[in-house]
Amino acid sequence: MSPERLRSIVPMFGGGTSYVETLDAILEFVDEHQPTTDELVGWHRGTFARVSSRDSILRRVDYLEDVGFIRRAGDYWQLGPEGEAYLSDQTTSTLLEIMVRRNVGLRSLLYALSAGPMTIDEVSHQQLDTHPELGWNPSSPDMAKQRTNWLRSLGLVEKDGSLYSLTDEGRKFTDRAVEQWAGTEEASVSNAGDGLTAATYETTVVARSVDPEFRATVLSQHDGMCPVSHVDHPALLDVAHVLPWSEYPDHRADLGNVLPLSKTHHAAFDRELFTIDADYRLRVNPEFDTQSDILQRTIIEQAGEQVSFGDTGPEPTYLQEHNQRLAWLAD
Structure with missing residues (x-):
């Protein structure tokens, strides 16, 4: 063990x-x-x-x-x-x-920094939001500073004024880590009895397995909820890639290229039954026919509606590139 x-x-x-x-x-x-x-x-x-x-x-x-x-x-x-x-x-x-x-949260911090520089207060909140089991006082910056200092000592993070950002070596690490650490055993991260937390659950059915800390980072940035179905149980959520994993290796750890979807909605997205356009509107394949009440309500009846992402939506240019591949999506 x-x-x-x-x-x-x-x-x-x-x-x-x-x-x-x-x-x-x-x-x-x-x-x-x-x-x-x-x-x-x-x-x-x-x-x-x-x-x-x-x-x-x-x-x-x-x-x-x-x-x-x-x-x-x-x-x-x-x-x-x-x-x-x-x-x-x-x-x-x-x-x-x-x-x-051996340490909880170092990888998720590197993933979060890949999206842009952060202040020490933002680092603290990112760590606690992604790993609530850390349990330190959010008003104290000491624990966040210790983490950033370890990463600075390792050459992965640099400080400019009040902002911390990834070095080139840090970016190389995040590019590799999302696949390298996939399937790692993280069960000891949390004391949750059922083990079904954002950090511990490993996708095995539809989604490709990714680093559990990358998964936890994605779920944290989206408030632990599928923006299409509003499913909010971590065990029922996958990390979906807008630009396919196999074809775009440089974007596997890109937080702008991922979003959490329920397992059913992830399968529907990958099978091109619906998509999201660059304006964050839900677009539905006209040939998609279902008698499922859930799919009717969350996909078909929501066609043309705005999907709410807050400040953490996928990169619009990635959505646009994804949608150019869909024969049924005509302007």
């Missing part, structure tokens, strides 16, 4: 963009000396300026143990499995894989 993913991310000493360098130094010290706890605390005090609180040091040590970077061996500290994996090549890609696998 996979270990529980961590809700709290702890900063490293040494400054907001130096977390990786600090982690490297700690792991190299542990690997070489296998210190006791007192020796590890003393090393921190001798290495970093203005670090004296034992509790503050041990909070960081506990976090590194929870991730799996270090582990206790009797009275001593040794490298844990994640520490051994990282130090075996000490590449950013290995460290990034560990951090996004």
Whole structure:
């Protein structure tokens, strides 16, 4: 069984963009000396300026143990499995894989930033809206800053004034991650008894499986509701791509190219029974005939009506390109 993913991310000493360098130094010290706890605390005090609180040091040590970077061996500290994996090549890609696998919300933050720069308050709300199980006080920016600082240290995020945005490496990560992390086990993210949360549900019938954190990000941006049917149960929602997944790999992780649809409406959309035009009006295939009350009410009777997306609708140019492929849709 996979270990529980961590809700709290702890900063490293040494400054907001130096977390990786600090982690490297700690792991190299542990690997070489296998210190006791007192020796590890003393090393921190001798290495970093203005670090004296034992509790503050041990909070960081506990976090590194929870991730799996270090582990206790009797009275001593040794490298844990994640520490051994990282130090075996000490590449950013290995460290990034560990951090996004073991910590809730890092991937969803990168997906959200792919849509545009965010302030630290927007980062905080994005994380809590997408992962309510994080549970921190939304009025405090500290937890959001710790997350952005880890991503800055990894070279995926940069800060310009009050805005945080993706670097080129960050964009490369999001382009790969939506498929790379598809089907990953995320059941420990939430304490929900039925497991049917936005982050944990994996599509297996109609929709292509995507990274659960990408799925959670999409649902969060659309208030967890299908804009066509108004279905709002996460287990009944798919992530639908406007421009097809197989033909447009560069847009797989593009938040402007996706929307949440109920499983039935996703199937109907993919089978070209209805579409949404660039003005967000529902357009219905004239050959679509059904006796289903639900489909009559939510699709056929809504032909020509505006679909409400708020501020998070799909990119109109993507809808236009999608609709140019539909033989039945004539201006």
